[in-house]
Amino acid sequence: MQHASKCEWIVAALSQYESKLVRYATWIAGDVERAREIVQETFLRLCKEKPERLNNHLPQWLFTVCRNLAFDVRRKDKRMTPLSEADAARYPSAAPRPGAALEQKEAMGQVLRVLETLPKNQREVIYLKFRCDLSYKEISEITKLSVTNVGFLIHTAIQSLRKQLVTNPEALRRTQ
């Protein structure tokens, strides 16, 4: 009985947060396959938790665990020996051909393109706020920033977006 309710709890958490977490982890770790592994590990850890222990702060817990795992991956990646340019030129790129990358950019919305130009810490809080619908307080718990700092980062990011979008009224008109 208890087992069944825990299963439901996991399934519910998966369906609600899976995609958001994969996106979030992709953003940190830089690779969607790694992100999937990170998110899988996050949920495996969730399986070991007691539902009542995470009452009321499940999203914070999930995003925090996911974030820590993703930063671990990124930190280890940084220790990798990078290719020299000369070496790199000798090997074919695994990235999509230039045209494909361009097409992807075109498809991406105006706002997201501007978002990409923002500093990483601003993008992270923007993502947690607007994609994951988390409150300042929840974001503060995940990122270990103060609530004030979270508010400041979000405001600064919104200001930058607003200023850039104002110079391109086409995008703004779509909202009206």
Place this chain on the structure above:
Amino acid sequence: MKIHPDDPKWTAYVLGELSGAERAEVERELESSAEARELVDEIRMTTVLLKDELAEEAPVALHARQRDAVLSGDRPRRRRTVWGIPRWVFTGAAAATLGALIVVGVMMPSLLRSRQAALSASAGLAVDVSQQPSPPAGLPPGSGSQGQVQQQGPSPAVGSGGAQSIDVPPADIRAKGGAKLQEGAPSLEVTQLFRSELKDEDASQTKVARQQGQQQGQQGPQGGQQGAIANKGVFTGVVTGRVLKAQQDSAAFAAERRAVPFASALPPPGARPDVVARPPFNTEAYDRIEDNPFKAVAENPLATFSIDVDTASYANVRRFLNQNTLPPKDAVRIEELINYFTYDYAQPGGKHPIAVYTEAAAAPWKPDHRLVRIGVKARDIDA
């Protein structure tokens, strides 16, 4: 009235993040200032747009197998890509070192000069093999004595679980100084080195091992059988061995070191009911470690690896052994074990920041494979 657009309260207001009092204050300002109203409108539009576009992003789900693994609560079979390198490279190099250290080391003492190398648990085990009296009568025929161990070295089964060889012909191994190919002859030197170092540095471990040996002697046939079953070589047996239940453990553990790893002592494939019957080890969870496949260097010529590595596996193995328990094989990352030790390589000379040392030998368990050890030494810097 002058407003401050850089005040985060405007965005907080739009997002409903203000307390009652703060909210009331902002609303008063909005009533009195057209500039503030315009600002808030623009912020609102920006947030709506942002939310819409982010929501339009295609959802990225887990793979079905990953989802299944979560729902079954099972540890996944996953290839570790965390290091951003094909893992076979690391494991290959690491396994090569392990081979030099532990498996091949028994045969090729010249590869081993490191003082610390002798301190390893593996060293303790190597010593023990030669220190044990002849096996009890219950051991299967062909399980041999210490003399056989040292003369014949590890059996074809040695290391088959934990180590890999790099699938390149010796001629393809190029590194500074060139590759030395040694079909090492058996020697006592390394065992003696181990023994003397161990006496100084880690006598307690030897003691534990001896006690286990005695215990095993009392248990006789059962222990011998366990040893034969768990038999994977002097050390890799510890690496790959499954965790046994407490009583069986100490017997099997001692027997494993005592029972000589000969193929003839192995039961036929599939005849391991006791292994299957053992309860899974579940007080600590480890990612399952999979052997990586061989790769052709012609197609995969480039590899990178981290020079800053963890050494946690060594401590972990030591902890298990001190508890008279075999570590679960997935608890041991070979590179974390090997890199625990300090190697006594000569510093690079001239303008070169690093020196690379390689040695190769036939893999003891598969002589047509070559086992390569690659050591990288950077210049020491005065701290």
